[in-house]
Amino acid sequence: MANEFLVARAFSPTNIALAKYWGKRDLNLNLPQNGSLSVTLDGLGSTTQVEFSSQTNEDHFFLNGVEQFAPSALKKVKTVLDILRSRKGISLRARVESQNNFPTGAGLASSASGLSALTLAASAALNLNLSKENLSEIARFGSGSACRSFLGGYVEWKKGEKPDGTDSVAKSVADEKHWPLSVMIIVINEKSKLYPSTDAMELTRETSPYFASWVEFAESQIPHIRKSIIERDFKSLAQLSEENCIKMHASAMAASPPFLYWAPQTLEVMKRVWSLRQKGYRLFFTIDAGPNVVIFSDDPQWDKIQLEFKDFDTIKSRIGEGAKIL
Amino acid sequence: MANEFLVARAFSPTNIALAKYWGKRDLNLNLPQNGSLSVTLDGLGSTTQVEFSSQTNEDHFFLNGVEQFAPSALKKVKTVLDILRSRKGISLRARVESQNNFPTGAGLASSASGLSALTLAASAALNLNLSKENLSEIARFGSGSACRSFLGGYVEWKKGEKPDGTDSVAKSVADEKHWPLSVMIIVINEKSKLYPSTDAMELTRETSPYFASWVEFAESQIPHIRKSIIERDFKSLAQLSEENCIKMHASAMAASPPFLYWAPQTLEVMKRVWSLRQKGYRLFFTIDAGPNVVIFSDDPQWDKIQLEFKDFDTIKSRIGEGAKIL
Numbered sequence: 001m002a003n004e005f006l007v008a009r010a011f012s013p014t015n016i017a018l019a020k021y022w023g024k025r026d027l028n029l030n031l032p033q034n035g036s037l038s039v040t041l042d043g044l045g046s047t048t049q050v051e052f053s054s055q056t057n058e059d060h061f062f063l064n065g066v067e068q069f070a071p072s073a074l075k076k077v078k079t080v081l082d083i084l085r086s087r088k089g090i091s092l093r094a095r096v097e098s099q100n101n102f103p104t105g106a107g108l109a110s111s112a113s114g115l116s117a118l119t120l121a122a123s124a125a126l127n128l129n130l131s132k133e134n135l136s137e138i139a140r141f142g143s144g145s146a147c148r149s150f151l152g153g154y155v156e157w158k159k160g161e162k163p164d165g166t167d168s169v170a171k172s173v174a175d176e177k178h179w180p181l182s183v184m185i186i187v188i189n190e191k192s193k194l195y196p197s198t199d200a201m202e203l204t205r206e207t208s209p210y211f212a213s214w215v216e217f218a219e220s221q222i223p224h225i226r227k228s229i230i231e232r233d234f235k236s237l238a239q240l241s242e243e244n245c246i247k248m249h250a251s252a253m254a255a256s257p258p259f260l261y262w263a264p265q266t267l268e269v270m271k272r273v274w275s276l277r278q279k280g281y282r283l284f285f286t287i288d289a290g291p292n293v294v295i296f297s298d299d300p301q302w303d304k305i306q307l308e309f310k311d312f313d314t315i316k317s318r319i320g321e322g323a324k325i326l
Numbered sequence: 327m328a329n330e331f332l333v334a335r336a337f338s339p340t341n342i343a344l345a346k347y348w349g350k351r352d353l354n355l356n357l358p359q360n361g362s363l364s365v366t367l368d369g370l371g372s373t374t375q376v377e378f379s380s381q382t383n384e385d386h387f388f389l390n391g392v393e394q395f396a397p398s399a400l401k402k403v404k405t406v407l408d409i410l411r412s413r414k415g416i417s418l419r420a421r422v423e424s425q426n427n428f429p430t431g432a433g434l435a436s437s438a439s440g441l442s443a444l445t446l447a448a449s450a451a452l453n454l455n456l457s458k459e460n461l462s463e464i465a466r467f468g469s470g471s472a473c474r475s476f477l478g479g480y481v482e483w484k485k486g487e488k489p490d491g492t493d494s495v496a497k498s499v500a501d502e503k504h505w506p507l508s509v510m511i512i513v514i515n516e517k518s519k520l521y522p523s524t525d526a527m528e529l530t531r532e533t534s535p536y537f538a539s540w541v542e543f544a545e546s547q548i549p550h551i552r553k554s555i556i557e558r559d560f561k562s563l564a565q566l567s568e569e570n571c572i573k574m575h576a577s578a579m580a581a582s583p584p585f586l587y588w589a590p591q592t593l594e595v596m597k598r599v600w601s602l603r604q605k606g607y608r609l610f611f612t613i614d615a616g617p618n619v620v621i622f623s624d625d626p627q628w629d630k631i632q633l634e635f636k637d638f639d640t641i642k643s644r645i646g647e648g649a650k651i652l
């Protein structure tokens with residue numbers, strides 16, 4: 001091989017699901033029980049550089065400047081690198097350096113942006129000419145939700161029907177210009193430890209009596225959420241998203257032991273959102289597997305709405321573009 | 327009829343379910359989808375006087391000194407009175423005066439104690455010699471949970487198998503002396519309106535995708551909860567009760583619209599209970615259809631546990647006796 005020093009950098013945003021993914025049907029292929037639908041968040045994400053080189057005989061992974069040795073973190077990175085090396089037919093090891101531009105401990109999922117940025121940077125370094133769909137399929141092996149970060153705007157991760165998972169990929173529902181909603185993340189710090197999401201999903205699948213109904217509900221709701229986005233029907237999207245969020249959490253808290261991700265302030269924010277909506281404001285919330293609340297709005301009085309949450313730490317965002325090579 | 331002035335008074339305690347009832351299989355007979363199991367709370371309840379008299383041609387119902395005209399409240403009272411009048415073969419109307427000895431707005435269910443006290447007082451006024459089982463069946467028509475207040479200690483409300491509901495009655499699991507647990511009610515005031523429980527149960531049954539699984543789970547858990555009480559197995563009762571509580575709430579919050587009864591402080595108390603248990607203290611919680619939390623303990627350090635909740639309004643209680651004629 002002529003070139004033994006291959007390097008590229010990519011930025012990938014994080015995303016947050018309105019129709020959530022909580023449960024796998026295949027752990028090896030990382031296939032979801034149901035489809036999910038997310039929005040890509042503008043500006044918040046990971047910048048990742050990948051350098052394949054003959055100078056090293058081990059993969060190294062640095063996150064925010066610190067080398068990572070935890071097997072769970074390394075495994076995700078190596079999984080993606082191995083797939084790409086195998087496509088290229090090389091065995092060079094890589095040095096991966098990733099930086100998240102949102103505060104650590106802000107509770108934002110860094111695996112979605114991190115694994116998608118890694119996939120894009122590594123594929124660029126190897127000069128693999130992969131479509132966004134191909135990239136999404138590969139990133140999925142590292143982190144399910146990462147597959148949704150290659151596209152901007154509103155993105156659907158298809159459940160897929162094929163046993164090999166090649167159709168469990170991200171598809172665009174609408175780009176970021178279609179419906180420029182305002183986004184605000186309410187950052188709620190909590191000391192209680194969070195379970196790794198794969199473990200929590202597996203325990204939910206095994207022990208929650210509501211899991212099967214959750215999966216059926218979640219899959220059936222996707223076309224309605226997609227439609228409300230295409231038609232820019234805010235009231236419908238608000239109701240569907242909140243019900244999806246609450247049912248995902250209800251399924252997880254019905255596990256044994258219960259996975260109860262909400263902090264007291266999480267409920268405070270949820271109820272404040274409902275109270276503002278009763279007053280006529282246009283906003284809704286969603287919550288991932290943690291205490292933070294993400295608020296969406298298309299209200300002309302968005303400035304006024306934001307003031308209602310000024311007693312919390314917040315991060316402003318909007319609907320953004322997908323991952324890109326730097 | 328010789329005597330046209332028939333009067334009696336009864337006190338009945340409230341009760342709180344560890345294995346919860348949330349959903350009816352027959353609205354007319356007020357039959358539950360699944361059995362439930364409660365503890366009778368010492369000292370907290372309703373004192374009710376019933377006076378049948380030829381002086382009036384209307385039933386009148388006074389609660390805490392104020393005549394009640396709301397059809398929903400009157401209907402429950404008349405339902406019970408009509409059954410008892412029919413058993414006695416009279417048509418005299420009644421004046422019902424009921425007092426709750428717990429603060430209004432404390433969020434304690436007054437229908438359980440109120441309807442059981444009414445049933446006992448009215449049956450005594452009419453000199454009907456009814457067993458506690460008979461009384462529980464009649465009170466059930468007024469308020470499902472009322473049927474559990476005739477007995478002290480640990481009480482099971484059988485789901486029943488007969489179409490006419492005559493076997494959907496209360497049975498003793500163990501009396502109050504069997505296992506004298508400490509009880510503390512954490513009173514959490516919230517302004518948000520509560521739905522009448524029958525309406526909320528019906529909407530949950532109709533719209534929650536988790537309802538069928540809740541019913542199946544709840545019924546299957548009863549023998550285990552009964553066993554943990556009989557064997558005084560605190561760890562087992564703690565785990566079973568909390569999982570029952572959380573799954574009931576999870577089923578209700580999965581309704582459309584979601585019934586989310588927890589206040590931020592409810593979650594604060596739940597997590598504080600978990601944190602104390604991790605430190606080795608013996609306590610657990612349950613929560614009915616409202617924000618209050620009821621804490622149970624068999625810990626010798628109960629005084630110390632109580633101090634951990636001194637920033638809340640609390641009501642102390644213990645496991646008590648059932649309803650009695652005064």
